[in-house]
Amino acid sequence: MNVNTNESENADNIRKTAGSELAYAALDEIPTPKADAKEIVGLVKSHGRISGYQLSDGSRVSKEDGVAMAKSGDIKGVGVAHRKDSEYLKSLPDGTESNNLGNLPSVSG
Numbered sequence: 001m002n003v004n005t006n007e008s009e010n011a012d013n014i015r016k017t018a019g020s021e022l023a024y025a026a027l028d029e030i031p032t033p034k035a036d037a038k039e040i041v042g043l044v045k046s047h048g049r050i051s052g053y054q055l056s057d058g059s060r061v062s063k064e065d066g067v068a069m070a071k072s073g074d075i076k077g078v079g080v081a082h083r084k085d086s087e088y089l090k091s092l093p094d095g096t097e098s099n100n101l102g103n104l105p106s107v108s109g
Helices: 003-025 063-071
Strands: 040-046 049-055 060-062 078-083 086-091 106-108
Touching (some): 049 063, 063 078, 063 086
Antiparallel strands (some): 049 060, 078 086
16 A cells, blocks of 8 residues: 555545534534434525525425524534524535535525
8 A cells, every 4th residue: 555645545534624623613503403304405595695495395494494493403414603693504514515505406486
């Protein structure tokens, strides 16, 4: 086995760990999901901005309702963050980019 390969893998692991720690640090709250919690499968957008979320059961909720649902454990895989006076959801870092909220399909509001 090549020593450079091991060093490269170690450096990648350190970057991923540091990135995850930074992502978690940006969250105000990481709710514990209930056993029957839904997943966010799409972003509802209005005028190019996220206005809500489409859930795994097909329902759509506003951004505010999504935050409240996540806080009560009804949505899994997300944490709560804020910008100014507005709370919003962020994906929990899990090493998989395809399930990040920003990579989910958009649906028109």
